[in-house]
Amino acid sequence: MFTRTRPSWHLPESAATDESLFLRRRQLIKGIAAGPILLSGLGLPGSAAAEAEAGLLPSLYPAKRDPAYAVERPITPEALPTTYNNFYEFGSNKQIWQAAQDLPVQPWQVVIDGLVDKPMTLDAADLVEKMPLEERVYRHRCVEAWSMVVPWTGFPLKALVDMAAPQGSAKYLVMQTFEDSDVAPGQRQFWYPWPYIEGLTIQEATNPLAFLVTGLYGKPVPRQNGAPLRLAIPWKYGFKSVKSIVRFTFAEERPVSFWEQIQAAEYGFWANVNPEVPHPRWSQAMETPLGSDEKIPTKLFNGYAEQVAGLYAGLEGETLYR
Ligand SMILES: Nc1nc2c(c(=O)[nH]1)N[C@H]1C(S)=C(S)[C@@H](COP(=O)(O)O)O[C@H]1N2
Numbered sequence: 001m002f003t004r005t006r007p008s009w010h011l012p013e014s015a016a017t018d019e020s021l022f023l024r025r026r027q028l029i030k031g032i033a034a035g036p037i038l039l040s041g042l043g044l045p046g047s048a049a050a051e052a053e054a055g056l057l058p059s060l061y062p063a064k065r066d067p068a069y070a071v072e073r074p075i076t077p078e079a080l081p082t083t084y085n086n087f088y089e090f091g092s093n094k095q096i097w098q099a100a101q102d103l104p105v106q107p108w109q110v111v112i113d114g115l116v117d118k119p120m121t122l123d124a125a126d127l128v129e130k131m132p133l134e135e136r137v138y139r140h141r142c143v144e145a146w147s148m149v150v151p152w153t154g155f156p157l158k159a160l161v162d163m164a165a166p167q168g169s170a171k172y173l174v175m176q177t178f179e180d181s182d183v184a185p186g187q188r189q190f191w192y193p194w195p196y197i198e199g200l201t202i203q204e205a206t207n208p209l210a211f212l213v214t215g216l217y218g219k220p221v222p223r224q225n226g227a228p229l230r231l232a233i234p235w236k237y238g239f240k241s242v243k244s245i246v247r248f249t250f251a252e253e254r255p256v257s258f259w260e261q262i263q264a265a266e267y268g269f270w271a272n273v274n275p276e277v278p279h280p281r282w283s284q285a286m287e288t289p290l291g292s293d294e295k296i297p298t299k300l301f302n303g304y305a306e307q308v309a310g311l312y313a314g315l316e317g318e319t320l321y322r
């Protein structure tokens with residue numbers, strides 16, 4: 001008889017030793033981690049390597065930085081966030097950046113549907129060209145207790161919401177990652193509930209901080225970081241920032257997101273960063289910036305309380321911080 005043996009469900013814990021050793025090693029080699037050198041070592045044919053380098057619409061970068069979004073900590077060196085990733089579609093470890101180069105990003109169809117007056121299907125390139133691109137430096141705090149500070153390029157998610165014209169009954173925005181197990185070997189692991197989806201309330205999605213990312217470090221966003229279009233929702237744990245989005249659906253019902261389907265007791269819908277609410281298996285009080293072995297205090301709403309705390313007034317009965 002065929003029995004399904006399920007692995008133990010969890011995001012790998014950001015555990016101290018292995019992880020910080022790895023991070024320091026990355027820092028040591030960052031001098032050689034310049035894209036073209038490593039890409040030429042991938043055995044990609046010349047044109048594929050060039051396309052992998054270029055990404056979507058390279059002529060739009062760099063975009064002007066918006067000084068309203070600044071972080072007092074230093075920006076993480078580019079070689080780290082581009083070589084240390086969570087992208088389970090390409091594998092359940094952090095070393096997936098080369099595997100992700102197989103993802104074709106052009107053309108890339110985006111569907112906007114559900115409870116909207118203007119459902120549409122359009123190419124990501126056409127969408128991005130319509131939108132007001134700017135650069136913002138944001139903090140990013142993974143639920144595993146590592147963090148980074150990166151300059152994303154993109155546009156407010158609100159611009160997409162406004163374009164779609166949601167109906168009064170729409171309460172949630174659901175975002176879905178591509179599905180293609182030919183290029184994404186992780187999606188052959190049938191025990192995961194593919195496709196990856198995430199959701200926000202419409203109020204969250206239209207908060208000025210909610211950002212749709214098209215670029216990183218003044219260039220098109222690399223595939224391993226969620227090309228050609230990913231979310232950056234800096235006051236929530238990193239798993240809410242869904243990558244490589246193909247569908248935006250406006251819904252009345254709250255979605256059950258990817259990680260919540262896997263382990264609801266550990267990864268909830270709200271997932272707001274709070275140093276005082278531990279993960280069931282580890283503390284969230286401190287975080288390790290990528291590239292360092294120091295631990296720094298985590299901030300309520302990841303440092304964005306002033307902009308977002310008001311979104312949760314009256315919701316104190318909910319599990320807001322997991
Ligand atoms: N589709 C998809 N989106 C995803 C993930 C994923 O595995 N698949 N991982 C999430 C997690 S846990 C984090 S911390 C961030 C990591 O983004 P980065 O690799 O650009 O740092 O992406 C989030 N978005």
Ligand SMILES: [Mo]
Nearest residue numbers: 142143238239
């Ligand atoms: Mo994460």
